[in-house]
Amino acid sequence: xxxxxxxxxxxxxxxxxxxxxxxxxxxxxxxxxxxxxxxxxxxxxxxxxxxxxxxxxxxxxxxxxxxxxxxxxxxxxxxxxxxxxxxxxxxxxxxxxxxxxxxxxxxxxxxxx
Amino acid sequence: xxxxxxxxxxxxxxxxxxxxxxxxxxxxxxxxxxxxxxxxxxxxxxxxxxxxxxxxxxxxxxxxxxxxxxxxxxxxxxxxxxxxxxxxxxxxxxxxxxxxxxxxxxxxxxxxxxxxxxxxx
Numbered sequence: 001x002x003x004x005x006x007x008x009x010x011x012x013x014x015x016x017x018x019x020x021x022x023x024x025x026x027x028x029x030x031x032x033x034x035x036x037x038x039x040x041x042x043x044x045x046x047x048x049x050x051x052x053x054x055x056x057x058x059x060x061x062x063x064x065x066x067x068x069x070x071x072x073x074x075x076x077x078x079x080x081x082x083x084x085x086x087x088x089x090x091x092x093x094x095x096x097x098x099x100x101x102x103x104x105x106x107x108x109x110x111x112x113x
Numbered sequence: 114x115x116x117x118x119x120x121x122x123x124x125x126x127x128x129x130x131x132x133x134x135x136x137x138x139x140x141x142x143x144x145x146x147x148x149x150x151x152x153x154x155x156x157x158x159x160x161x162x163x164x165x166x167x168x169x170x171x172x173x174x175x176x177x178x179x180x181x182x183x184x185x186x187x188x189x190x191x192x193x194x195x196x197x198x199x200x201x202x203x204x205x206x207x208x209x210x211x212x213x214x215x216x217x218x219x220x221x222x223x224x225x226x227x228x229x230x231x232x233x234x
């Protein structure tokens with residue numbers, strides 16, 4: 001299985017300041033078709049996961065534009081340009097390139113400083 | 114509104130069985146592959162199983178292969194997870210999640226609220 005490794009595992013951010021989460025995969029996530037299938041999910045406290053980003057940088061409907069994804073190959077980043085109180089939660093990266101064995105990162109907990 | 118509603122979670126003894134259900138509303142599941150993802154208490158997300166839109170193809174994670182069976186009833190817009198030979202390490206919230214049309218690689222665009230399974234004597 002492809003191992004996904006996130007860093008940091010915990011992040012305390014001042015309101016209005018940027019935040020950045022890194023995700024590395026043990027194998028390239030470039031599919032045979034040339035696309036890269038890396039998604040980001042947000043899980044607010046007490047809630048189900050919600051997909052924010054798919055295919056590295058595409059925002060899902062309704063996701064604020066302060067969230068952005070980037071990266072290629074084996075290294076990816078989720079950035080929040082200005083953290084708001086509602087952004088508190090755990091963020092997971094997930095690879096879909098090597099389905100049917102989808103794998104998630106360990107999660108990064110974002111809290112307000 | 115597109116929604117998934119899981120049910121069937123319970124406290125069960127090791128070695129026991131349980132069947133989870135996931136009912137869709139706001140859309141018909143007949144065109145979509147559907148999946149189960151679980152989360153042990155205080156832990157991260159683990160993919161469990163997926164079933165194609167027709168039910169012809171099913172896949173399982175190594176930790177549940179041979180013990181769990183996924184199925185679907187498109188006429189009822191419902192997906193099931195039959196769990197046998199349950200172990201303590203199967204204790205988790207089980208989420209149902211939808212796969213976008215024909216796009217397994219970009220899976221899990223919609224999630225249910227989850228149902229809790231506890232395996233303990």
